[in-house]
Amino acid sequence: MNLKNINIGKSIKNRVEELQISNERICRFLHCNDSEIEKMYDSHSIDCELLLRWSKLLEYDFFRLYVGHLILYSPMPKNTPLQASSMHTNKHLTFRKNIYTQEIKDFIISKVKSGSMTVSQITATYNIPKTTICKWIVKN
Known part of the structure; x- marks a missing residue:
């Protein structure tokens, strides 16, 4: 896909x-x-x-x-005024785990396995942590 x-x-x-x-x-x-x-x-x-x-x-x-x-191609810009104000008003922000669908995981893994992108390139392009990508690769 x-x-x-x-x-x-x-x-x-x-x-x-x-x-x-x-x-x-x-x-x-x-x-x-x-x-x-x-x-x-x-x-x-x-x-x-x-x-x-x-x-x-x-x-x-x-x-x-x-x-x-949206997750892959339209990442949120960092340090926008909206994010800064929400951080001050909401003290209990939590990191959302599992925001990546299986389709996204498959897409990223296929990029690495085909050699079209390295893990570092994917991290830079899509803002996905390197450890997350490595875990996906190990599981598959």
Whole structure:
């Protein structure tokens, strides 16, 4: 899965084929016809309400693909005024563990195994701690 360029229609179509769900069932659930479904399969983006319905029907969180993209390609800038003010008002900030989805872990591990990026490059590019990446590699 390419998290940099998400093609949601293709991802939905792959999941439908994986689960072998009939177009008739999809049409009933989404209140649309076959041609509209084919347009959705070909589209690069889908309305949030519709994506939520697809997620329920296919029992897969398609929003997670976008969250993965945000984690990898849109890191929060450090020391912004918003972060500084929230640190003063909230004394009990906690570090969130497990913010990385399995798709992200697989993506990072594939970069290291293929040799396209080193652990140091990944750390610099995506702001993922080196120890975290090494743990993922050891587990796989």
